[in-house]
Amino acid sequence: MKRWNAVLLVLCGCAFFVGGCAQTQEAMKTDTGKGVAIGAATGALAGAIIGHQSGHKGAGAAIGAAAGAAVGGAIGYKMDQQKKELEQIPNTTVEQKEDRLVVTMSNAILFDVNSTALKPASQSTLVQMADVMVRYPDSDIIVAGHTDSTGSEKYNQDLSERRATAVRNYLITKGVGAGRITAIGFGETMPVASNDTASGREQNRRVEVEIKPRPEAAS
Incomplete structure (x- = not known):
């Protein structure tokens, strides 16, 4: 049972991550979106490493992507504003x-x-x-x-x-x-x-x- 739960967790994590990638590709059309995408990619990488160490690879990548996208979105927004002022x-x-x-x-x-x-x-x-x-x-x-x-x-x-x-x-x-x-x-x-x-x-x-x-x- 634990094995199936782990498989489902990995599958859900992969699906979440793939969906997030599709969204960030669309978001890349804006400067804020570039921040989201960069943050998501960086977060996914970090999350994948953590997930690998904990045994939940897909979930780690998905959680990392979500957290990275949030941080990237905030940075992207500030870059937007700074770019407009410059x-x-x-x-x-x-x-x-x-x-x-x-x-x-x-x-x-x-x-x-x-x-x-x-x-x-x-x-x-x-x-x-x-x-x-x-x-x-x-x-x-x-x-x-x-x-x-x-x-x-x-x-x-x-x-x-x-x-x-x-x-x-x-x-x-x-x-x-x-x-x-x-x-x-x-x-x-x-x-x-x-x-x-x-x-x-x-x-x-x-x-x-x-x-x-x-x-x-x-x-």
Whole structure:
């Protein structure tokens, strides 16, 4: 009898999990839905491990998926709201890539040629960005500098690092916790367009700010 109960529990758990997957695939059409789906997948994995250890594999996955979806939904909702607010800031583009937001700013807005000093006009943009970050504190932030291929590889790497650090430091002065922000330079290694044209090089000269919510962002 216990064996049949265990089988039924596993079957019910599998059915619940499959149904949840179908729902999260539909939910993926929205940013909040992406949070639900990511949370469900992560929760299912954790639940499956726990279930395997306890002998209730299907139930563990199902319970983990449900709990993960709840957490993911809360995080997804906050990401939705944060994305909408960031999109209101001039001179930026905002994308959601899986479990993080990526805000891109052109170097033409931020810096003069070969300079690492922030332009006065760019500071308004960064002040607004910092304000959003301060109001959504449960996230880790990476400021990534990128250049075109003009000049030596070493020079471009150094320039990208110093520009990323300049943006990081300015955000810190506006109240964003230093422990949340990492600055990194990629030089010319990650182009988004061809360096053979002026417009392509302009696109490659950029700073990207990645914002990734922590699990506690659900609370």
